[in-house]
Amino acid sequence: MARTREFKLTTTLLIALAISSIVVEAKPFHHFKDHLPVKLGLAGAPVAPGGEAVFVITNYGAKPDGKSDSSMSFQKAWKDACNSNGPARVVVPAGTFKTGEIIFTGPCTAAPITFEVQGTMLGSEDVSMYSQNQWITIEHVNNVIVTGPGTLDGLGASTWKLKDDSFGGGVRLPDSLVFFASNNSVAQNFASVNSKGFHIKVLQSVNVTVQNVTITAPGDSPNTDGVHVSRSENVNVLDSTIGTGDDCVSIGAGNTNVTVARIVCGPGHGLSVGSLGKWQDETDLRGVTVTNCTLTNTTNGARIKSYRQSPSLSASGIIFDDLVMNGGSNVKLSDIHFRNIRGTSLTNVAVTLNCSSTFPCEGVELVDIDLSYAGAPSQDSLPVQSACQNVKPTVSGIMNPPACPAR
Ligand SMILES: *[C@@H]1O[C@H](CO)[C@@H](O)[C@H](O)[C@H]1NC(C)=O
Numbered sequence: 401m402a403r404t405r406e407f408k409l410t411t412t413l414l415i416a417l418a419i420s421s422i423v424v425e426a427k428p429f430h431h432f433k434d435h436l437p438v439k440l441g442l443a444g445a446p447v448a449p450g451g452e453a454v455f456v457i458t459n460y461g462a463k464p465d466g467k468s469d470s471s472m473s474f475q476k477a478w479k480d481a482c483n484s485n486g487p488a489r490v491v492v493p494a495g496t497f498k499t500g501e502i503i504f505t506g507p508c509t510a511a512p513i514t515f516e517v518q519g520t521m522l523g524s525e526d527v528s529m530y531s532q533n534q535w536i537t538i539e540h541v542n543n544v545i546v547t548g549p550g551t552l553d554g555l556g557a558s559t560w561k562l563k564d565d566s567f568g569g570g571v572r573l574p575d576s577l578v579f580f581a582s583n584n585s586v587a588q589n590f591a592s593v594n595s596k597g598f599h600i601k602v603l604q605s606v607n608v609t610v611q612n613v614t615i616t617a618p619g620d621s622p623n624t625d626g627v628h629v630s631r632s633e634n635v636n637v638l639d640s641t642i643g644t645g646d647d648c649v650s651i652g653a654g655n656t657n658v659t660v661a662r663i664v665c666g667p668g669h670g671l672s673v674g675s676l677g678k679w680q681d682e683t684d685l686r687g688v689t690v691t692n693c694t695l696t697n698t699t700n701g702a703r704i705k706s707y708r709q710s711p712s713l714s715a716s717g718i719i720f721d722d723l724v725m726n727g728g729s730n731v732k733l734s735d736i737h738f739r740n741i742r743g744t745s746l747t748n749v750a751v752t753l754n755c756s757s758t759f760p761c762e763g764v765e766l767v768d769i770d771l772s773y774a775g776a777p778s779q780d781s782l783p784v785q786s787a788c789q790n791v792k793p794t795v796s797g798i799m800n801p802p803a804c805p806a807r
């Protein structure tokens with residue numbers, strides 16, 4: 401396999417599959433156990449089943465009324481957990497708790513530290529409360545487990561309009577949950593809805609897994625990416641259902657070894673590698689595997705986005721495997737390996753490999769692509785076909801429609 405073949409990304413490079421609108425049922429996840437039977441002591445005194453110290457935010461004054469600002473209670477509970485020894489757990493019990501910015505920072509003597517959200521957290525609509533444009537930040541602390549079964553509700557709806565051109569556009573809105581310089585951490589088993597900015601962001605971290613999260617925002621909400629990963633290593637995004645107004649998962653520059661598997665994605669833009677070349681100081685991207693994902697009603701499918709000419713930036717070893725795409729009209733895929741892509745196309749041009757003339761795509765492999773036409777009857781007479789520019793993919797297996805004409 402030519403998995404390691406290097407590939408220079410410059411200017412615009414698109415490989416597009418245009419596909420249609422079947423609704424597919426999400427496959428059930430295999431079940432894994434997360435919950436320890438935590439007992440809470442009277443008056444919230446930390447008790448330790450299996451040696452775990454437990455800190456309940458209501459014992460720090462947090463009010464489950466959905467109105468009071470409980471930010472300080474979260475900070476204090478974290479501080480005590482962080483400064484304890486052995487495993488620790490901060491618990492958000494049932495109820496609705498509103499906060500502004502929360503920063504869980506290290507270094508900590510406790511490890512691991514679990515942040516368990518049983519109820520619902522609301523992120524204040526007042527964007528001036530977020531000094532770093534982030535709602536819940538886990539930073540400079542390793543071995544943190546954020547878990548549910550509760551919900552992080554960013555209350556984004558009232559803030560998305562700040563993105564409108566009439567408000568100057570380009571305003572950065574707070575991301576809901578950010579891991580920054582946090583190694584060996586996990587986000588699992590919770591729901592995230594209506595983030596103002598991104599839902600989950602993994603930045604400059606090593607060995608992070610996001611698993612079994614349900615992420616939801618309206619299809620027309622701006623920049624509400626589900627999971628964004630950048631400058632990180634060994635990151636897994638698994639077994640999750642993500643539908644937002646932007647990318648379900650976006651893998652930025654400077655990452656090594658990112659695996660995205662078993663994601664049910666849509667609506668939204670799709671699964672995206674990039675944007676690359678947007679910022680001057682970006683570093684290369686190596687090793688992204690996207691497998692067993694289903695994309696329904698996404699505008700772009702799976703793709704690589706690149707911006708300005710950045711000849712020193714490279715993306716290598718990118719594999720798209722076993723993707724099912726349903727719905728959406730402009731599925732852009734780019735880079736190297738596309739295998740087992742099945743679905744239906746809304747237009748008669750099913751596969752578009754669109755590379756720049758100055759830097760043609762190299763090392764593009766297509767294996768087993770089977771897309772049939774399911775668009776409007778008026779176009780039915782036209783055969784489904786592929787369109788290619790500046791690329792000579794190697795092709796094997798089923799190829800329906802036939803891959804780009806040999807040139
Ligand atoms: C996935 O997370 C949900 C809460 O969002 C939880 O109820 C469910 O048990 C989790 N599934 C597994 C397999 O852990």
Ligand SMILES: *[C@@H]1O[C@H](CO)[C@@H](O)[C@H](O)[C@H]1NC(C)=O
Binds near residue numbers: 540541605
């Ligand atoms: C995480 O790992 C990286 C790479 O090994 C290291 O540079 C960084 O200091 C670690 N972060 C923490 C908070 O320990």
Ligand SMILES: *[C@@H]1O[C@H](CO)[C@@H](O)[C@H](O)[C@H]1NC(C)=O
Binds near residue numbers: 583584606607634
């Ligand atoms: C990442 O995980 C591997 C395997 O468990 C471990 O050897 C390595 O030390 C971890 N990296 C960091 C920065 O903690």
Ligand SMILES: *[C@@H]1O[C@H](CO)[C@@H](O)[C@H](O)[C@H]1NC(C)=O
Binds near residue numbers: 697
């Ligand atoms: C596709 O997404 C759009 C925008 O979110 C929505 O209006 C439409 O109903 C969706 N179609 C399907 C088939 O889910």
Ligand SMILES: *[C@@H]1O[C@H](CO)[C@@H](O)[C@H](O)[C@H]1NC(C)=O
Binds near residue numbers: 607634636657
């Ligand atoms: C890539 O990451 C996965 C899980 O995060 C890890 O198991 C694997 O060893 C990593 N591969 C390399 C080459 O580091």
Ligand SMILES: *[C@@H]1O[C@H](CO)[C@@H](O)[C@H](O)[C@H]1NC(C)=O
Binds near residue numbers: 662691722
């Ligand atoms: C993808 O699905 C196939 C068949 O369902 C399975 O054999 C394979 O292990 C899966 N791969 C991943 C990475 O989940």
Ligand SMILES: *[C@@H]1O[C@H](CO)[C@@H](O)[C@H](O)[C@H]1NC(C)=O
Binds near residue numbers: 412414416752755
């Ligand atoms: C292919 O790229 C060229 C130049 O970047 C652009 O004009 C054209 O619209 C693209 N075609 C498709 C199908 O995206």
